[in-house]
Amino acid sequence: MDRKRPLKKDETVEVRLSHAAKTAFMARCQAEGRTASEAIRRFIDAELNQTAARRSIPTGWRQLAAAALAGLALGAVAVPALAQSRSAAPSRAAFDRLDRNHDGVVSFDEYRAG
Numbered sequence: 001m002d003r004k005r006p007l008k009k010d011e012t013v014e015v016r017l018s019h020a021a022k023t024a025f026m027a028r029c030q031a032e033g034r035t036a037s038e039a040i041r042r043f044i045d046a047e048l049n050q051t052a053a054r055r056s057i058p059t060g061w062r063q064l065a066a067a068a069l070a071g072l073a074l075g076a077v078a079v080p081a082l083a084q085s086r087s088a089a090p091s092r093a094a095f096d097r098l099d100r101n102h103d104g105v106v107s108f109d110e111y112r113a114g
Contacts, residue, residue: 009037009041013040025039098110098111100113
């Protein structure tokens with residue numbers, strides 16, 4: 001007989017209710033074919049599972065903050081790169097300065113003279 005018995009339930013919780021609430025609750029449990037203890041245990045289990053699920057899922061404001069931080073980080077990386085690419089882009093004026101004889105071709109001597 002290796003069967004393990006479920007743990008014996010020996011803890012209690014005292015709850016104060018109005019007579020009307022207790023009577024209605026007991027009638028509902030009886031109609032559903034379960035004991036009041038079983039109904040309360042299921043409720044407590046559901047609350048505990050729901051609390052654990054709430055902790056594991058980030059709330060909306062946390063997701064928004066994470067997205068904002070990611071956007072800022074991306075912007076911090078992209079802006080200098082964009083600024084650098086614009087300043088490094090060749091311009092007609094720069095070409096004309098190098099092409100001293102204005103023949104439309106920059107020779108090595110013109111390039112070296114800068």
